[in-house]
Amino acid sequence: MRLIIRDNAESASSYVADYIVNRIISFSPTQDRPFVLGLPTGSSPLNVYKSLVEKYKAGLVSFEHVITFNMDEYISLPPTHPQSYHAYMHKNFFSQINISPHNINLFNGLAPDLAAECSRYESKIAAAGGIDLFLAGLGEDGHLAFNEPGSSLASRTRVVTLAEDTILANSRFFDGDTNQVPRKALTVGVKTVMDAKEVLMIALGARKARALQKCVEEGVSCMWTGSALQMHERAIVICDEEAAGELRWKTVKYFKSIEDHELDHDYGVDQSIPAGNSLGASQTNLKTSAGPLTPESTPKATATHASSSPISPLVETAPILMKTIVDPPQSSVYTALEKEILAQPVPKSHGLLGLLGASTYPPPIKSSTHNSRGRSQSDGHASDGDSEAESEDIDLQPDRMASRLSDPAFAAEALRRLTPNPEERRR
Numbered sequence: 001m002r003l004i005i006r007d008n009a010e011s012a013s014s015y016v017a018d019y020i021v022n023r024i025i026s027f028s029p030t031q032d033r034p035f036v037l038g039l040p041t042g043s044s045p046l047n048v049y050k051s052l053v054e055k056y057k058a059g060l061v062s063f064e065h066v067i068t069f070n071m072d073e074y075i076s077l078p079p080t081h082p083q084s085y086h087a088y089m090h091k092n093f094f095s096q097i098n099i100s101p102h103n104i105n106l107f108n109g110l111a112p113d114l115a116a117e118c119s120r121y122e123s124k125i126a127a128a129g130g131i132d133l134f135l136a137g138l139g140e141d142g143h144l145a146f147n148e149p150g151s152s153l154a155s156r157t158r159v160v161t162l163a164e165d166t167i168l169a170n171s172r173f174f175d176g177d178t179n180q181v182p183r184k185a186l187t188v189g190v191k192t193v194m195d196a197k198e199v200l201m202i203a204l205g206a207r208k209a210r211a212l213q214k215c216v217e218e219g220v221s222c223m224w225t226g227s228a229l230q231m232h233e234r235a236i237v238i239c240d241e242e243a244a245g246e247l248r249w250k251t252v253k254y255f256k257s258i259e260d261h262e263l264d265h266d267y268g269v270d271q272s273i274p275a276g277n278s279l280g281a282s283q284t285n286l287k288t289s290a291g292p293l294t295p296e297s298t299p300k301a302t303a304t305h306a307s308s309s310p311i312s313p314l315v316e317t318a319p320i321l322m323k324t325i326v327d328p329p330q331s332s333v334y335t336a337l338e339k340e341i342l343a344q345p346v347p348k349s350h351g352l353l354g355l356l357g358a359s360t361y362p363p364p365i366k367s368s369t370h371n372s373r374g375r376s377q378s379d380g381h382a383s384d385g386d387s388e389a390e391s392e393d394i395d396l397q398p399d400r401m402a403s404r405l406s407d408p409a410f411a412a413e414a415l416r417r418l419t420p421n422p423e424e425r426r427r
Protein backbone atom coordinates (compact mmCIF):
# COMPACT_ATOMS: atom_id res chain seq x y z
CA MET A 1 0.00 0.00 0.00
CA ARG A 2 1.24 3.46 -0.79
CA LEU A 3 0.25 6.56 1.13
CA ILE A 4 0.27 9.90 -0.64
CA ILE A 5 -0.07 12.94 1.61
CA ARG A 6 -0.88 16.29 0.09
CA ASP A 7 -1.02 19.68 1.76
CA ASN A 8 -4.73 20.15 1.31
CA ALA A 9 -7.91 18.64 -0.03
CA GLU A 10 -7.57 20.37 -3.40
CA SER A 11 -4.16 19.00 -4.20
CA ALA A 12 -5.10 15.52 -2.93
CA SER A 13 -8.17 15.56 -5.18
CA SER A 14 -6.17 16.83 -8.08
CA TYR A 15 -3.69 14.01 -7.59
CA VAL A 16 -6.51 11.46 -7.72
CA ALA A 17 -8.05 13.02 -10.82
CA ASP A 18 -4.68 13.04 -12.59
CA TYR A 19 -4.15 9.45 -11.61
CA ILE A 20 -7.49 8.32 -13.02
CA VAL A 21 -6.99 10.26 -16.24
CA ASN A 22 -3.54 8.76 -16.68
CA ARG A 23 -4.84 5.28 -16.15
CA ILE A 24 -7.61 5.75 -18.71
CA ILE A 25 -5.22 7.24 -21.24
CA SER A 26 -2.59 4.57 -20.81
CA PHE A 27 -5.26 1.86 -21.05
CA SER A 28 -6.44 3.25 -24.42
CA PRO A 29 -9.96 1.91 -24.00
CA THR A 30 -12.03 0.89 -26.99
CA GLN A 31 -15.57 -0.35 -27.37
CA ASP A 32 -14.33 -3.93 -27.25
CA ARG A 33 -11.93 -3.26 -24.44
CA PRO A 34 -13.46 -0.66 -22.14
CA PHE A 35 -11.87 0.71 -18.98
CA VAL A 36 -13.91 -0.27 -15.92
CA LEU A 37 -14.01 2.29 -13.14
CA GLY A 38 -15.51 1.85 -9.66
CA LEU A 39 -16.80 5.05 -8.07
CA PRO A 40 -17.84 6.42 -4.66
CA THR A 41 -20.10 9.25 -3.61
CA GLY A 42 -19.99 11.46 -0.49
CA SER A 43 -18.11 14.68 0.03
CA SER A 44 -14.61 13.24 -0.45
CA PRO A 45 -14.70 12.68 -4.23
CA LEU A 46 -16.51 15.92 -5.13
CA ASN A 47 -13.38 17.78 -6.16
CA VAL A 48 -12.14 14.71 -8.02
CA TYR A 49 -15.29 14.72 -10.14
CA LYS A 50 -14.97 18.45 -10.68
CA SER A 51 -11.43 18.04 -11.88
CA LEU A 52 -12.31 15.07 -14.12
CA VAL A 53 -15.07 17.13 -15.73
CA GLU A 54 -12.60 19.98 -16.32
CA LYS A 55 -10.12 17.61 -17.92
CA TYR A 56 -12.83 16.16 -20.11
CA LYS A 57 -13.92 19.64 -21.18
CA ALA A 58 -10.31 20.55 -21.92
CA GLY A 59 -10.13 17.55 -24.25
CA LEU A 60 -7.61 15.70 -22.10
CA VAL A 61 -9.68 12.58 -21.53
CA SER A 62 -12.67 10.80 -22.98
CA PHE A 63 -15.14 8.62 -21.09
CA GLU A 64 -16.65 7.18 -24.25
CA HIS A 65 -15.28 3.72 -23.55
CA VAL A 66 -15.37 3.84 -19.78
CA ILE A 67 -17.82 1.67 -17.84
CA THR A 68 -18.61 2.75 -14.27
CA PHE A 69 -19.91 0.89 -11.25
CA ASN A 70 -20.92 2.86 -8.20
CA MET A 71 -20.09 1.25 -4.91
CA ASP A 72 -23.29 1.81 -2.97
CA GLU A 73 -26.79 3.27 -2.80
CA TYR A 74 -29.39 3.88 -0.13
CA ILE A 75 -32.31 1.49 -0.08
CA SER A 76 -35.72 3.13 -0.42
CA LEU A 77 -34.61 6.43 -1.92
CA PRO A 78 -35.94 6.92 -5.46
CA PRO A 79 -33.29 7.85 -8.04
CA THR A 80 -34.87 11.29 -8.25
CA HIS A 81 -34.28 11.99 -4.55
CA PRO A 82 -31.54 14.65 -4.39
CA GLN A 83 -29.61 12.59 -1.82
CA SER A 84 -29.78 9.35 -3.77
CA TYR A 85 -26.44 8.35 -5.20
CA HIS A 86 -28.12 8.24 -8.62
CA ALA A 87 -28.88 11.94 -8.37
CA TYR A 88 -25.44 12.72 -6.93
CA MET A 89 -23.59 10.95 -9.74
CA HIS A 90 -25.64 12.48 -12.53
CA LYS A 91 -25.37 15.95 -11.08
CA ASN A 92 -21.68 15.91 -10.23
CA PHE A 93 -20.26 13.77 -12.97
CA PHE A 94 -22.22 11.82 -15.56
CA SER A 95 -24.25 14.70 -16.96
CA GLN A 96 -21.05 16.63 -17.67
CA ILE A 97 -18.98 14.03 -19.49
CA ASN A 98 -19.34 11.91 -22.63
CA ILE A 99 -20.16 8.64 -20.90
CA SER A 100 -22.78 6.45 -22.52
CA PRO A 101 -25.82 5.87 -20.27
CA HIS A 102 -25.42 2.16 -21.11
CA ASN A 103 -22.05 2.19 -19.44
CA ILE A 104 -23.28 3.61 -16.13
CA ASN A 105 -24.04 1.09 -13.40
CA LEU A 106 -25.79 2.12 -10.22
CA PHE A 107 -27.74 0.07 -7.72
CA ASN A 108 -31.49 0.19 -7.85
CA GLY A 109 -32.35 1.02 -4.27
CA LEU A 110 -36.01 0.40 -5.03
CA ALA A 111 -35.51 -3.08 -6.47
CA PRO A 112 -38.31 -5.40 -5.34
CA ASP A 113 -35.84 -8.27 -4.93
CA LEU A 114 -32.75 -6.80 -3.30
CA ALA A 115 -30.86 -10.09 -3.19
CA ALA A 116 -31.37 -10.46 -6.94
CA GLU A 117 -30.21 -6.87 -7.41
CA CYS A 118 -26.97 -7.73 -5.59
CA SER A 119 -26.37 -10.83 -7.72
CA ARG A 120 -27.12 -8.85 -10.86
CA TYR A 121 -24.51 -6.27 -9.85
CA GLU A 122 -21.78 -8.81 -9.14
CA SER A 123 -22.53 -10.62 -12.40
CA LYS A 124 -22.38 -7.40 -14.35
CA ILE A 125 -19.00 -6.50 -12.86
CA ALA A 126 -17.72 -9.95 -13.81
CA ALA A 127 -19.18 -9.65 -17.31
CA ALA A 128 -17.35 -6.35 -17.74
CA GLY A 129 -14.09 -8.16 -17.00
CA GLY A 130 -13.75 -6.92 -13.42
CA ILE A 131 -12.96 -3.45 -12.20
CA ASP A 132 -9.72 -1.93 -13.41
CA LEU A 133 -9.60 0.90 -10.92
CA PHE A 134 -11.81 1.35 -7.89
CA LEU A 135 -11.90 4.78 -6.32
CA ALA A 136 -13.18 4.71 -2.75
CA GLY A 137 -13.80 7.12 0.07
CA LEU A 138 -13.32 6.33 3.74
CA GLY A 139 -16.07 6.55 6.30
CA GLU A 140 -15.46 8.17 9.67
CA ASP A 141 -15.91 4.71 11.16
CA GLY A 142 -13.39 3.32 8.69
CA HIS A 143 -15.94 1.91 6.25
CA LEU A 144 -14.95 1.03 2.72
CA ALA A 145 -18.08 1.47 0.59
CA PHE A 146 -20.88 0.82 3.09
CA ASN A 147 -19.02 -2.07 4.71
CA GLU A 148 -19.53 -1.02 8.29
CA PRO A 149 -17.45 -2.18 11.25
CA GLY A 150 -17.91 -5.91 11.66
CA SER A 151 -18.37 -6.58 7.93
CA SER A 152 -16.61 -9.67 6.72
CA LEU A 153 -13.48 -8.93 4.77
CA ALA A 154 -14.70 -11.64 2.39
CA SER A 155 -18.06 -9.92 1.89
CA ARG A 156 -19.58 -9.38 -1.51
CA THR A 157 -22.41 -7.19 -2.76
CA ARG A 158 -25.31 -7.25 -0.35
CA VAL A 159 -27.85 -5.40 1.77
CA VAL A 160 -26.39 -3.76 4.86
CA THR A 161 -27.66 -1.88 7.87
CA LEU A 162 -25.89 1.43 8.32
CA ALA A 163 -24.04 2.05 11.57
CA GLU A 164 -25.17 4.84 13.87
CA ASP A 165 -21.89 6.68 13.19
CA THR A 166 -22.61 6.70 9.47
CA ILE A 167 -26.21 7.78 9.93
CA LEU A 168 -25.01 10.62 12.10
CA ALA A 169 -22.23 11.60 9.67
CA ASN A 170 -24.51 11.47 6.63
CA SER A 171 -27.34 13.37 8.31
CA ARG A 172 -25.48 16.49 7.18
CA PHE A 173 -26.86 15.76 3.71
CA PHE A 174 -30.40 15.39 5.13
CA ASP A 175 -30.85 18.75 6.86
CA GLY A 176 -29.07 17.39 9.92
CA ASP A 177 -32.02 15.09 10.60
CA THR A 178 -30.88 11.53 11.34
CA ASN A 179 -34.46 10.31 10.94
CA GLN A 180 -34.33 11.14 7.24
CA VAL A 181 -31.21 9.05 6.61
CA PRO A 182 -32.12 5.61 5.25
CA ARG A 183 -31.15 2.81 7.62
CA LYS A 184 -30.31 0.30 4.91
CA ALA A 185 -28.15 0.35 1.84
CA LEU A 186 -26.86 -1.77 -1.00
CA THR A 187 -23.11 -1.99 -1.16
CA VAL A 188 -20.36 -3.82 -2.95
CA GLY A 189 -18.50 -6.04 -0.49
CA VAL A 190 -14.98 -5.64 0.80
CA LYS A 191 -13.96 -8.54 -1.42
CA THR A 192 -15.65 -6.91 -4.42
CA VAL A 193 -13.42 -3.87 -3.94
CA MET A 194 -10.38 -6.04 -3.26
CA ASP A 195 -10.95 -7.88 -6.54
CA ALA A 196 -10.35 -4.67 -8.47
CA LYS A 197 -7.00 -4.57 -10.22
CA GLU A 198 -6.16 -1.33 -8.48
CA VAL A 199 -7.73 0.66 -5.64
CA LEU A 200 -7.40 4.32 -4.74
CA MET A 201 -8.83 5.54 -1.47
CA ILE A 202 -9.22 9.23 -0.74
CA ALA A 203 -9.49 10.53 2.84
CA LEU A 204 -9.85 14.23 3.52
CA GLY A 205 -10.17 16.32 6.64
CA ALA A 206 -9.64 15.83 10.34
CA ARG A 207 -12.89 13.84 10.56
CA LYS A 208 -11.07 10.99 8.83
CA ALA A 209 -7.86 11.12 10.86
CA ARG A 210 -8.73 8.38 13.32
CA ALA A 211 -10.05 6.01 10.67
CA LEU A 212 -7.04 6.64 8.46
CA GLN A 213 -4.64 5.90 11.30
CA LYS A 214 -6.45 2.64 12.06
CA CYS A 215 -6.52 1.62 8.40
CA VAL A 216 -2.91 2.48 7.61
CA GLU A 217 -0.96 1.80 10.79
CA GLU A 218 -2.87 -0.86 12.62
CA GLY A 219 -3.78 -4.42 11.71
CA VAL A 220 -6.19 -5.56 9.05
CA SER A 221 -9.52 -5.75 10.81
CA CYS A 222 -13.18 -6.13 10.02
CA MET A 223 -13.74 -3.31 12.51
CA TRP A 224 -12.02 -0.86 10.12
CA THR A 225 -12.84 -2.30 6.75
CA GLY A 226 -10.67 0.25 4.91
CA SER A 227 -7.72 -1.57 6.49
CA ALA A 228 -8.33 -4.41 4.02
CA LEU A 229 -6.43 -2.34 1.47
CA GLN A 230 -3.25 -3.31 3.30
CA MET A 231 -3.72 -6.68 1.64
CA HIS A 232 -4.18 -5.28 -1.87
CA GLU A 233 -1.21 -5.45 -4.17
CA ARG A 234 -1.97 -2.14 -5.84
CA ALA A 235 -3.66 0.15 -3.37
CA ILE A 236 -2.91 3.82 -2.91
CA VAL A 237 -4.36 5.92 -0.11
CA ILE A 238 -4.40 9.64 -0.84
CA CYS A 239 -5.04 12.02 2.01
CA ASP A 240 -4.61 15.64 3.00
CA GLU A 241 -2.63 16.79 6.01
CA GLU A 242 -5.64 17.01 8.25
CA ALA A 243 -6.57 13.41 7.61
CA ALA A 244 -2.92 12.46 8.23
CA GLY A 245 -3.03 14.17 11.61
CA GLU A 246 -3.17 10.99 13.68
CA LEU A 247 -0.42 9.15 11.81
CA ARG A 248 2.94 8.56 13.42
CA TRP A 249 5.74 10.83 12.40
CA LYS A 250 7.79 7.92 11.12
CA THR A 251 4.90 6.80 8.90
CA VAL A 252 4.58 10.25 7.38
CA LYS A 253 8.32 10.54 6.96
CA TYR A 254 8.66 7.17 5.31
CA PHE A 255 5.91 7.67 2.77
CA LYS A 256 7.13 11.17 1.99
CA SER A 257 10.62 9.77 1.42
CA ILE A 258 9.34 7.32 -1.19
CA GLU A 259 8.20 10.25 -3.23
CA ASP A 260 11.74 11.55 -3.40
CA HIS A 261 12.63 11.23 -7.06
CA GLU A 262 16.32 11.20 -6.34
CA LEU A 263 15.86 8.09 -4.27
CA ASP A 264 14.27 6.40 -7.25
CA HIS A 265 17.12 7.42 -9.48
CA ASP A 266 19.80 6.45 -6.96
CA TYR A 267 18.63 2.88 -6.87
CA GLY A 268 17.51 2.53 -10.45
CA VAL A 269 14.04 1.61 -9.26
CA ASP A 270 10.92 3.31 -10.49
CA GLN A 271 8.80 3.72 -7.41
CA SER A 272 7.00 6.66 -8.88
CA ILE A 273 3.29 6.78 -9.42
CA PRO A 274 1.49 9.58 -11.22
CA ALA A 275 1.92 12.78 -9.30
CA GLY A 276 1.66 16.50 -9.72
CA ASN A 277 -1.16 18.71 -10.80
CA SER A 278 -0.46 18.87 -14.47
CA LEU A 279 -1.33 16.03 -16.74
CA GLY A 280 2.00 16.36 -18.51
CA ALA A 281 3.94 15.84 -15.32
CA SER A 282 1.83 12.87 -14.38
CA GLN A 283 2.30 11.21 -17.72
CA THR A 284 6.03 11.45 -17.35
CA ASN A 285 5.87 9.48 -14.14
CA LEU A 286 3.23 7.03 -15.20
CA LYS A 287 4.02 3.49 -14.23
CA THR A 288 2.17 1.33 -16.66
CA SER A 289 3.59 -2.05 -15.83
CA ALA A 290 1.42 -4.45 -13.90
CA GLY A 291 4.00 -4.95 -11.19
CA PRO A 292 3.43 -4.18 -7.55
CA LEU A 293 3.76 -0.61 -6.39
CA THR A 294 5.28 -1.18 -3.02
CA PRO A 295 9.00 -1.21 -2.46
CA GLU A 296 8.51 -4.00 0.05
CA SER A 297 7.18 -6.26 -2.67
CA THR A 298 9.87 -5.30 -5.15
CA PRO A 299 12.77 -7.64 -4.41
CA LYS A 300 15.26 -5.60 -6.39
CA ALA A 301 14.39 -2.44 -4.52
CA THR A 302 14.64 -4.07 -1.15
CA ALA A 303 17.90 -5.79 -1.88
CA THR A 304 19.54 -2.69 -3.29
CA HIS A 305 18.48 -0.52 -0.42
CA ALA A 306 19.83 -2.99 2.03
CA SER A 307 23.20 -3.38 0.39
CA SER A 308 24.12 0.13 -0.62
CA SER A 309 22.37 2.39 1.80
CA PRO A 310 23.83 3.16 5.19
CA ILE A 311 20.33 2.99 6.53
CA SER A 312 17.55 1.08 4.86
CA PRO A 313 14.45 3.19 4.32
CA LEU A 314 12.54 0.03 5.11
CA VAL A 315 13.94 -0.09 8.61
CA GLU A 316 13.18 3.46 9.55
CA THR A 317 13.35 3.16 13.28
CA ALA A 318 11.28 5.76 15.02
CA PRO A 319 13.15 8.82 16.17
CA ILE A 320 12.12 7.94 19.69
CA LEU A 321 14.29 10.46 21.43
CA MET A 322 14.99 13.75 19.80
CA LYS A 323 16.32 17.08 20.79
CA THR A 324 15.85 20.42 19.10
CA ILE A 325 19.20 21.42 17.76
CA VAL A 326 20.80 24.54 19.14
CA ASP A 327 23.96 24.59 17.05
CA PRO A 328 24.42 26.88 14.10
CA PRO A 329 24.18 25.16 10.72
CA GLN A 330 27.93 25.46 10.19
CA SER A 331 28.58 23.17 13.16
CA SER A 332 30.83 20.21 12.46
CA VAL A 333 28.03 17.76 13.23
CA TYR A 334 26.68 18.37 9.74
CA THR A 335 27.89 16.90 6.49
CA ALA A 336 28.34 19.18 3.48
CA LEU A 337 25.00 18.07 2.04
CA GLU A 338 23.25 18.70 5.33
CA LYS A 339 24.76 22.18 5.55
CA GLU A 340 23.51 22.89 2.06
CA ILE A 341 20.00 21.86 3.07
CA LEU A 342 20.16 23.92 6.23
CA ALA A 343 21.24 26.97 4.29
CA GLN A 344 17.81 27.07 2.65
CA PRO A 345 15.21 29.32 4.25
CA VAL A 346 12.66 27.54 6.40
CA PRO A 347 9.10 28.85 6.53
CA LYS A 348 7.58 29.39 9.97
CA SER A 349 5.07 26.65 9.38
CA HIS A 350 5.69 24.06 6.78
CA GLY A 351 3.28 21.34 5.91
CA LEU A 352 2.98 18.55 8.38
CA LEU A 353 5.77 19.86 10.54
CA GLY A 354 3.80 23.03 10.97
CA LEU A 355 0.71 21.03 11.70
CA LEU A 356 2.50 18.98 14.31
CA GLY A 357 4.09 22.03 15.86
CA ALA A 358 7.63 21.77 14.54
CA SER A 359 9.26 23.38 17.53
CA THR A 360 7.55 21.20 20.07
CA TYR A 361 7.16 17.84 18.39
CA PRO A 362 8.52 15.54 19.61
CA PRO A 363 8.83 16.99 23.10
CA PRO A 364 12.33 18.13 24.03
CA ILE A 365 14.27 15.79 26.28
CA LYS A 366 16.49 16.53 29.19
CA SER A 367 19.95 15.26 28.50
CA SER A 368 23.57 15.99 29.01
CA THR A 369 25.40 14.01 26.43
CA HIS A 370 28.56 13.67 24.47
CA ASN A 371 28.28 12.42 20.95
CA SER A 372 30.66 10.55 18.74
CA ARG A 373 31.48 13.70 16.78
CA GLY A 374 33.01 15.13 19.89
CA ARG A 375 30.34 17.63 20.82
CA SER A 376 28.98 18.04 24.31
CA GLN A 377 25.33 18.86 24.58
CA SER A 378 23.27 20.14 27.41
CA ASP A 379 20.00 21.79 26.69
CA GLY A 380 18.34 21.85 30.06
CA HIS A 381 14.92 20.99 28.65
CA ALA A 382 12.76 18.89 30.91
CA SER A 383 11.50 15.58 29.67
CA ASP A 384 8.36 13.73 30.54
CA GLY A 385 10.44 11.09 32.17
CA ASP A 386 12.24 9.00 29.60
CA SER A 387 14.58 7.52 32.13
CA GLU A 388 16.77 5.92 29.50
CA ALA A 389 17.38 9.29 27.92
CA GLU A 390 18.23 10.80 31.24
CA SER A 391 20.41 8.07 32.62
CA GLU A 392 22.74 7.17 29.79
CA ASP A 393 24.93 9.04 27.38
CA ILE A 394 23.17 9.38 24.08
CA ASP A 395 24.88 10.05 20.82
CA LEU A 396 22.65 12.53 19.08
CA GLN A 397 23.05 13.38 15.44
CA PRO A 398 21.08 15.07 12.69
CA ASP A 399 18.24 13.01 11.30
CA ARG A 400 19.77 10.86 8.58
CA MET A 401 16.55 10.71 6.58
CA ALA A 402 16.66 14.45 6.10
CA SER A 403 18.89 14.49 3.05
CA ARG A 404 16.52 12.11 1.31
CA LEU A 405 13.54 14.40 1.51
CA SER A 406 12.95 16.14 -1.77
CA ASP A 407 11.45 19.26 -0.29
CA PRO A 408 14.35 21.39 1.00
CA ALA A 409 12.27 23.12 3.64
CA PHE A 410 10.97 19.82 4.91
CA ALA A 411 14.48 18.39 4.93
CA ALA A 412 15.84 21.39 6.81
CA GLU A 413 13.19 21.01 9.48
CA ALA A 414 14.08 17.37 9.89
CA LEU A 415 17.79 18.17 10.09
CA ARG A 416 17.25 20.63 12.88
CA ARG A 417 16.36 17.77 15.18
CA LEU A 418 18.94 15.47 16.65
CA THR A 419 18.15 11.81 16.85
CA PRO A 420 20.02 9.09 18.72
CA ASN A 421 22.65 7.25 16.73
CA PRO A 422 21.41 3.64 16.71
CA GLU A 423 24.86 2.15 15.99
CA GLU A 424 26.39 4.10 18.83
CA ARG A 425 23.73 2.96 21.26
CA ARG A 426 24.30 -0.69 20.47
CA ARG A 427 27.93 -0.58 21.57
Ligand SMILES: O=P(O)(O)OC[C@H]1O[C@](O)(CO)[C@@H](O)[C@@H]1O
Nearest residue numbers: 040041042043044137138145146
Ligand atom coordinates in the same frame (compact mmCIF):
# COMPACT_ATOMS: atom_id res chain seq x y z
O1 LIG B 1 -16.82 11.37 1.77
P1 LIG B 1 -17.78 11.24 2.88
O2 LIG B 1 -19.02 12.04 2.65
O3 LIG B 1 -17.18 11.52 4.21
O4 LIG B 1 -18.24 9.72 2.89
C1 LIG B 1 -17.30 8.69 3.04
C2 LIG B 1 -17.68 7.53 2.20
O5 LIG B 1 -18.89 6.97 2.63
C3 LIG B 1 -19.71 6.67 1.54
O6 LIG B 1 -20.71 7.62 1.45
C4 LIG B 1 -20.30 5.33 1.69
O7 LIG B 1 -19.73 4.46 0.88
C5 LIG B 1 -18.80 6.74 0.36
O8 LIG B 1 -19.47 6.84 -0.82
C6 LIG B 1 -17.92 7.86 0.76
O9 LIG B 1 -16.77 7.89 0.03
